[in-house]
Amino acid sequence: MPLTSMTGFARADGDNAVARWHWELRSVNGKGLDVRFRLPSGFETIEARLREEMARHLKRGNVQASLSLDRVKAAAPLRVNEDALAVVVAAMKSLGERIELMPPRPEGILALRGVLESVETEEVEEDRAGFEQELIASFGEAAASLARARSEEGAKLETILTEQVNTIERLTAQAAASPSAGVDAMRARLKAQIAELLGASPALSEERLAQEAALLATKADVREEIDRLSAHVAQARELFAGSEPAGRRLDFLTQEFNREANTLCSKAADVSLTRIGLELKAVIDQLREQIQNVE
Known part of the structure; x- marks a missing residue:
């Protein structure tokens, strides 16, 4: 088997419905295998599994591993704020008793501030676990690429x-x-x-x-x-x-x-x-x- 260098560089990109990301790995010589991570806040929980994955590919070297993550901004679902709508309807009825008004159009009412509001969806635990697994798999690809570069x-x-x-x-x-x-x-x-x-x-x-x-x-x-x-x-x-x-x-x-x-x-x-x-x-x-x- 040819000798393997401890110097190398690799990257891997990935995306799904909620985010785009890329891993960047750099390694230099070291006495043992020392991997240092730069992860977005909230993803520290996967670090141990990432270390296990890296140990499958490398034996020695100082490795810097960084993850860049961009969330995909999907349009949030909308819902009618019933309380706000009731206030608007009541105000229009009161005003109609005083002066003659044209019948209100629905789109005009819905365009009023506060009548329609966006609904923030909560991240389901299963979806989070699946996302983390995708990140780990992508990291494994980067680690394998780094091992090839070092070879x-x-x-x-x-x-x-x-x-x-x-x-x-x-x-x-x-x-x-x-x-x-x-x-x-x-x-x-x-x-x-x-x-x-x-x-x-x-x-x-x-x-x-x-x-x-x-x-x-x-x-x-x-x-x-x-x-x-x-x-x-x-x-x-x-x-x-x-x-x-x-x-x-x-x-x-x-x-x-x-x-x-x-x-x-x-x-x-x-x-x-x-x-x-x-x-x-x-x-x-x-x-x-x-x-x-x-x-």
């Missing part, structure tokens, strides 16, 4: 990481082939260092001399660091090809890479091996930066 970004990221690991492998091979890392070179350095040691302290005992020689040999031998670097390269490739999120383990592996490169530099006996060690440190640092975005 696409992860494929690009894997290409970069693979090139960097290949560079580490090439530099490790150069270190192994360096004349100063060979057995003959190490033997010559060890011989010279022992001679220098005897010149400074000719009265050293055989036991002390053996200890000093072993210490000098350990400091001069970089083959163990080279072997470990090669093993780390193989492990990195195994993690790239694995089926589980590998970000945490790759992050730990870069620390191991760096430790071996530091030791190689400290043991380097000539400029060429030091240069290789410094190049290793540079590419390992680039690798570590990129791995911070791997899920």
Whole structure:
């Protein structure tokens, strides 16, 4: 399974008879899965279900999820205000007893303020639950889209990481082939260092001399660091090809890479091996930066 990035963006739109909405999701790297919501007032009750939905798609990352909601303004039903109508009819009757009036037209009466009034419909609990379910389903679409975006970004990221690991492998091979890392070179350095040691302290005992020689040999031998670097390269490739999120383990592996490169530099006996060690440190640092975005 390709590596997955923790960086991505997605959105999903929806509508029904009462509202239009759209979800917007953004994610960046994080130690765990941390989802922060911006929801319209009154919709905080669905947050727990939204978190469960997100956990189905992502394992790590800091995610910002915002919901924009626009209610559809439907024409409210009308009804006759009987009390207001009675007042109007009574007033017209009283006025008709005093002066001659044309018969009133119904539409004229209904046009009077307060005779017709709108009726606000109450939201039924079942309708509210159905609406919330639509919002959650739409959020699930956005979360799936975000996961796809992160996978696409992860494929690009894997290409970069693979090139960097290949560079580490090439530099490790150069270190192994360096004349100063060979057995003959190490033997010559060890011989010279022992001679220098005897010149400074000719009265050293055989036991002390053996200890000093072993210490000098350990400091001069970089083959163990080279072997470990090669093993780390193989492990990195195994993690790239694995089926589980590998970000945490790759992050730990870069620390191991760096430790071996530091030791190689400290043991380097000539400029060429030091240069290789410094190049290793540079590419390992680039690798570590990129791995911070791997899920």
